[in-house]
Amino acid sequence: AxxxxxxxxxxxxxxxxxxxxxxxxxxxxxxxxxxxxxxxNQGLQLLLKYTTGATLVKGINGFEAEFKKSETSFHLTKPxxxxxxxxxYFCAVSSGSARQLTFGxxxxxxxxx
Amino acid sequence: xTGVSQDPRHKITKRGQNVxxxxxxxxxxxxxxxxxxxxxxxxxxxTYFQNEAQLEKSRLLSDRFSAERPKGSFSTLEIQRTxxxxxxxxxxxxxxxxxFNEKLFFGxxxxxxxx
Numbered sequence: 762a763x764x765x766x767x768x769x770x771x772x773x774x775x776x777x778x779x780x781x782x783x784x785x786x787x788x789x790x791x792x793x794x795x796x797x798x799x800x801x802n803q804g805l806q807l808l809l810k811y812t813t814g815a816t817l818v819k820g821i822n823g824f825e826a827e828f829k830k831s832e833t834s835f836h837l838t839k840p841x842x843x844x845x846x847x848x849x850y851f852c853a854v855s856s857g858s859a860r861q862l863t864f865g866x867x868x869x870x871x872x873x874x
Numbered sequence: 875x876t877g878v879s880q881d882p883r884h885k886i887t888k889r890g891q892n893v894x895x896x897x898x899x900x901x902x903x904x905x906x907x908x909x910x911x912x913x914x915x916x917x918x919x920x921t922y923f924q925n926e927a928q929l930e931k932s933r934l935l936s937d938r939f940s941a942e943r944p945k946g947s948f949s950t951l952e953i954q955r956t957x958x959x960x961x962x963x964x965x966x967x968x969x970x971x972x973x974f975n976e977k978l979f980f981g982x983x984x985x986x987x988x989x
Contacts, residue, residue: 765916767916772913793975797978797980802982803982804877804878804965804967804979804980804982804983805917805965805967805978805980806953807977807978810975810977812975823985844958845955851916853916857976860922860929860930861907861919861922861930862917862919862978864909864916864918865915865916866914866915866916867914867915867916
């Protein structure tokens with residue numbers, strides 16, 4: 762069985778501040794991990810993914826995430842928030858024989874001017 | 875890529891009516907997924923096709939739900955005898971290849987409201 766927990770359903774940061782969105786996963790086998798972003802009235806878009814290899818993954822729009830097996834975490838960060846980053850962010854896991862993604866409940870990011 | 879297209883964008887129906895949604899995946903994408911998303915929740919897996927074969931169905935997919943993907947191209951999701959609990963955003967996604975670490979391309983969804 763696989764599952765994802767996103768800590769904090771709402772996160773607010775000031776423009777230019779660090780963005781940190783937390784994700785912890787549960788999987789009995791090595792997972793594939795993803796972050797998707799959903800802007801209003803748009804479909805989910807892939808930000809980045811971890812499959813194998815380097816544990817620090819860089820994605821689009823300056824986001825990155827680090828896979829930490831010992832902590833079963835895959836937190837998303839961005840050094841400096843921009844107003845356009847305001848959106849809902851979903852962490853997802855796929856592992857083992859699972860043929861589909863299991864999503865977390867999402868974190869709504871608000872960027873304050 | 876022209877993107878994943880879903881129709882309609884919004885559907886309002888009365889309890890007990892049947893509804894059907896359509897998804898047109900990106901051309902040549904052999905895998906197609908249906909997800910359901912309710913307010914404040916992440917997408918929940920409903921079903922998955924590889925070409926025309928429906929390979930997996932979630933327990934969320936009661937016998938009132940049926941999905942098809944004739945000829946491995948577009949897909950339809952039908953809900954019979956709708957209930958208020960069916961109100962949600964229904965998302966379609968597609969991808970290609972045989973690995974399950976591939977990027978999914980999502981449509982904008984069909985918002986269903988059951989009155």
